[in-house]
Amino acid sequence: MTKVAVISTKDRVEGVNKSLK
Secondary structure, three states: OHHHHHHHHHHHHHHHHHHHO
16 A cells, blocks of 8 residues: 555656646
């Protein structure tokens, strides 16, 4: 479950970075 949580966090971070860019 830890791996899944990390992946979800990365996806959210990438989404925010794309929104900012």
